Every structure is written in structure tokens, then in C-alpha cells.
């Protein structure tokens with residue numbers, strides 16, 4: 001029995017360490033609707049939610065939305081959108097520009113297009129990482 005416990009402990013140590021990534025989105029212009037958050041571990045599809053490793057909806061309280069992701073150590077980027085009219089979609093105008101708020105980690109800005117994963121990415125290499133960024137309109 002003692003050997004079995006030791007083997008289990010060793011097996012547990014072999015798993016990748018997981019971290020809590022606390023996303024904090026500020027400067028949301030009102031508490032209407034909800035905020036969608038997407039976390040990515042590579043550039044594919046960023047910042048749209050389709051290829052995200054996790055997509056969640058969060059409530060807005062006093063212009064701030066927060067969510068805690070549990071992920072293995074690594075490199076990530078987060079995108080956020082303010083679904084102000086609560087229809088589960090990001091409104092865009094006729095040229096495809098978002099008309100609801102969006103934001104990405106590092107407050108990265110795109111140059112005539114969406115921001116890159118590289119600019120928005122951050123390292124997760126400790127137990128708790130807080131990632132704060134702003135919603136833009």
C-alpha cells in the first residue's frame with residue numbers, strides 16, 4: 001500500500017503545473033449585457049472565439065468583468081468583447097469593424113486590423129497571474 005501511494009505521488013508530479021489566470025477587464029462603459037472572454041494558447045484564430053481553448057460569458061459589475069481561467073503553465077492571450085445588447089454576438093458595421101466593445105490582453109492594438117497574438121500574449125509561469133486590460137469602443 002505504501003508503494004502505491006508513492007507511485008501515485010510521483011505520477012502527480014509529472015503533470016504540468018496549472019495556474020489561475022485572473023482576467024480583469026475594466027473601462028466597460030455600462031453594466032448592460034455581458035462580457036465574452038476567450039483565452040488562446042496560440043495565434044490561430046486570435047482574437048475571434050472559434051479557436052480559443054475556452055470561451056466564457058461573465059457579468060459586468062460597475063464597469064468591470066472578471067473571470068478566473070485554470071490553465072497549464074505556458075503562453076496565452078485573452079480577448080474580450082462587450083455583448084451590450086445581449087444577443088451572444090459581436091456587432092459589426094458594414095466594413096466589419098466592431099460596433100460593440102472589444103479588448104485584448106496587454107491592451108495590444110492592431111495596425112489596420114486586429115491585434116496580434118504575439119503583442120497580446122503573456123507568460124504564465126506561477127500559480128496566479130492577473131491580467132488586466134481595458135475594453136475599447
Ligand SMILES: [Ca+2]
Pocket residue numbers: 082083084085086087088089090091100
Ligand atoms: Ca451583441
